[in-house]
Amino acid sequence: MTAITEFSIAVQKRVGRQRLLKAFKVLLGSVPFIFLIILWELNTQFVWFDPIEIPPLSDVWGAIFFLQSDCPGFVAAMQQHNDCNLTNNIMSSLGRVILAGVVGIPLGIAFGILAGMNRTISGYLEPVGIFMNSVSGIAWIPLAIVWFGVGWETTLFIMLNTIFWLIFFNTMMGVRAVPKVLVQGVQTLGGSYYDTIKHVYLPGAMPSVITGMRMSLGFGWRALIAAEMIGGDSGLGFMIFVSAVEFKTEEVFLGVILISLIYLISDRYMLVPLEKWTIERWGLVWKPT
Amino acid sequence: MTSIDLQQARLFKWKKFATEGAGRLIIFLVGSIILWWLISAFLIERPDRYLPSPLSVVLSSADMLYKGSLISFYSDTLIRLVIGGAVGIAIGIPVGLALGLNRFVADMFYPLMNFFQSVSGIAIFPVIVIWFGNSDTTVLIVILYTSFFPIAFNVLSGVRSVPVRYIQAARTLGASRFQVVRDVLLPGAMPSIAVGTRLSIGFAWRAVIAGEMLAGRPGLGNMIFSGQEFDNTAQILLGMVMIGVTWIVLDHFLLRPLESDTIERWGLVQR
Amino acid sequence: MSGEAKLIIQDLCHHYPDEYTGESVHALEGINLQVYENEFVAIVGPSGCGKTTLLNIVAGLLPYREGRAMVDGNEIHGPGPDRGVVFQEHAILPWRSVARNIGHGLELQRVPKEETRRRVQEYIDLVGLSGFEDRYPHELSGGMKQRVAVARTLCADPVIMLMDEPFAAVDAQTRITLQDELNRIVMATAKTILFITHSVEEAAFLGDRCIVFSRRPGQIKTEIKIDIPREERVWKDMASNPKFTNARDEILRLVRQEVTSDDEH
CATH class of the missing domain: 1.20.5 (Single alpha-helices involved in coiled-coils or other helix-helix interfaces)
Known part of the structure; x- marks a missing residue:
């Protein structure tokens, strides 16, 4: 002892x-x-339990190689070769997230700042934001199918729609919370209208924008998976839905694990550190969530 | 007071009415309905298919009300939300408490719960369908699953945030372990329970719509989905408006007041 | 006081609608005021007497209709770098380091980087913040934040510096230190300053001239010259300086009249 x-x-x-x-x-x-x-x-x-209900672990692992079986190699996978099933679906989902982010985030920030700077305008647009964020991204799927048909436009629209309204709303609220005296301070230093946006409103709304980005990824990723299931023709959501219909449970399990891992990694290792950094740099207290 | 002053005061009152509270909301609602009507009447080529006018949405609701399907869809959805949400919360609170009470248990199960939280209810939907088929059970399990995590995590952090001094004080008064939980930790965690409840119901609401859509069970989610299948866009819009308005009403008149009242009454920290 | 008038205010009146009732509030009535080069003018008056309104008009943050207000011969239209303001709530940007906050005015005026760096260093040394260049505002005490705000305003080299109760939000001990330091800074930089305060002591200690405001509608009630050389204005000597104590008691009496008549009202 x-x-x-x-x-x-x-x-x-x-x-x-x-x-x-x-x-x-x-x-x-x-x-x-x-x-x-x-x-x-x-x-x-x-x-x-039957393997159809819970497939063996080795089958789930094997599904990776089964789905990629005809893939000529890594380079071909990156070029989205037709036979690289799994990587194509992953890249298809990720590509939509990135495209929607690249378009939706700047757009949401721009409109959010313009609306947030004016109390009257933001007063009118606040209910728009609340309503749009209340009609969850998923509820837009049928209308999106009517507008764009089944395919990548519908899924991209669902992601873009979710991102835009969340970023717009969060930016607007963030801009509105920026103390007026900070704006006046920059004005009395000779700052122009454009300077107040660049030096005060944009950085002032930053913590709120990044919180909006985290929410966008959280809600958007879920909505995207649902959209791919219902109105898509590619992507991880589409993959697990088709596999479930064909009772290839091992592929469904693989897909679910990948969907979660992609979300977990991008949230914990990209957005959370970013959020923590801004909030601490801005002198606020960061609370882990 | 001169007449100019009176005029100014009157103008000011109007301006105030138009930019604040109820007046602003009314103007906003009327404005957006007019805008919607204008877009559908003049900008869209086939409005019936792509963006029906507000009037046809109203007509469609009257039609569905007459057939009785609207009420039954609506109540189906609400019942699912209540049952799934209630069970999820009822499981989430004790689990959160158990984790909050014991650091060892918390360290052990926290990563597992964290992983499963990021496995969204929608993603596991195909798995549940394989297990239980396209049934009500499937939808309820998805709702329960999504509403469980927010409340469990919030209760956990709520219990942790109760100052140790309070527990020590109760102990010196001769409280047993059970009494400490009942008289100190549970009330102390009350605000977090309220916050978690609101989050849980919010997630559950999304899950209900998605679940009904995917499993094809009657309800609002299915209503908008079948609207798309049968080329009835007015029905889709009606469903979307109902989904949005229901959530706003639920959130602003039930969940938010509940949350702020609880925080005010039980809150350790004044916000 | 000689030299040319840097700030000229003529017959300035101001009304604004009340936020809740919409009734017209009469804030300023017939203000005539001149501030000369290198002069330190302190405005003192009871709270709500419109002194902050006056400062906001001069800063260009509040548009005015009746009367005239000119800085360096130019009519005031909107805020500009010729009038630097130190706000009560140290309005420095939380996401900029101390050095970047102080250099912000020069950055906005597109001054070359090398020149900016040199001048920023000069003012950091002047306000005694050497070693804190790379800190962020949330890491500083209230007094230090206000030093950054003063340095930021001075660094932009305004024609006139406007100070709106800059030391109201810091503790008593720090306030005394900051007042002493402001004196030192005024001597070193020879700036023209318009200073708003509700503290009679502060006004008498700092001002070459003290303007006493009446309660609303704000009017200039009296003007008191305090003829003490800057070098002698140090707290440890001032307390026993009869010129200071007399001026202080006189201002106090005038302000108190305003407050008590307010009570009777």
Whole structure:
């Protein structure tokens, strides 16, 4: 017993208590994952549930290679070769997110700033924003199909629509919350109308814009997957929907895991650090969510 | 007061009415309906298909009301929301409490819950369909799944935010572990429970619409979907307006007041 | 005080509609005022007497219709870099470092980078913020933020510097230090200053001339010259300087008249 205690003290001294605690936390957190995977494997052994309901882990892994089986190679996959099924669907979904972001974010910011600078205009546009954000992105899918037909235009529209209204609304509210005295300060330093936008309103609304971006990704990604299922002809949502109809459950599982991982990584490792950085730099307190 | 002053005061009153509160809302509503009508009448080539006028949406609602389908769709959706949301919250609160009470348990299950939270209800929909078919159960499970996480995470952080001093004070008064939970931690977490409830219902609302659409169960989601299938765009617009308005009413007249009242009454931090 | 008048205000009146009732509020009535080069004019009066309204008009933040207001011979239309303002709520930008805040005016006027850097350093040293160049406002105390605001305004080299109760939001100890320092800065830079305050002591301590405002509608009630050389204006000596105490007591009496007549009203 004393030997163990001494050993643990020695380890603590070497590695540092904080680091050790962190490692222990990671270890502890992985226990349920390992447990789930063991259960999953046991199910494969004892077949409590049919493979059609819960496919073996190895089949899910194998689905990657099955979907990519005719793909000539990495370069061909990047060029969206016809036979690279999985990568094509991933890139199709990601491409829409990026395209919608590139178009929707600047547009939302521009309109949000213009509306937010004027109290009367923003007063009228606030209910528009509230209503548009209340009709969730998913509810637009049937109308989008009527307008654009089944295909990439519909799915892109759903993503763009969700992003635009969230960014617009958040920017407008952010601009409205910028203290007037900051604007006056820049004006008395000789700043023009354009200078007040560039130096005060835009940076002042930044934390709110980035929160809007996180919300956009959260809601938009969900809406996009739904849109691909109902009104799309490519993308991860389309893939899992078709696979489910064909009862290829292993492909559905693979798709679901990929959808979650893409969201998790882009939120935790791109948007959260960005949000944390702006909010702290702006002198506000960041609360982890 | 001179007549010019009176005139000015009258103008000011109008300006105030037009730019604030109810007056602004009325002007906004009337304005947007007129705008919608103008666009549909003059800008769209085949308005019946692409953007029916407000009048045809009203007519379509009268038609559906007469047939009785509108009320039944609406109540189906609301019942699903209430059942799914209530069960999700009823499971979420104790789970959040359990995680908040014990650091060991929290460290153990937090990453797992975090992972499953990012697996959205819509993404697991095909899996649930394989398990339970295109049934009401499927829709309810998706609603329950989406509404569970926001409340659980909020209760967890709410319990954590209760100052240790309060717990110590209760302990020195001779409170048992159960009594501490009942008298200190639960009331202390009340504001977070309210915030989480609002979030959960918000997510659940989206999930209901998506679930009904995908599973083809009768309800508002299915109503707009079948509107698209049967080329009845007025029905789609009617459904969308109802979805939006229902959420605004629910949020502004039920959930937000509930949230702010709870925060005011139980809040440790004045906001 | 000699030299040319930098700020000239003639027969200035101002009305504005009340935010809630819409009734016309009479804020300023027949203001005539001149501020000469290198002069420090302090305006003191009870709260709500319209002194901030006057400053906002001079700053160009509030349009006026009756009367005239000119800076350096030019009629005032909107805000401009010739009138720098130090606000009560230190209006420095939270997302800019100390150095970038101080250099902001020059940046807006497209002054070359090298020149900007030199002048920013000069004013950082002047207000005693050396070593804090790369800090952000939220890392500074209230007093330090106000120093940044003063340096930012001075660095843009305005014709006249307007100060709107700049030390009202800091604690008593810091206020005394900042007042001493402002004196030092005024000596070093020879600026023309219009200073708004509700503190009689502050007005008497800093001003070459104190203008006492009546309560609303704001009018100039009296003007008191305080003939103490800048070098002698240090708190540890001033408390016993009879010129200072006399002026202070006189202003106090005038302001108190306004306040008590307000009570009777």
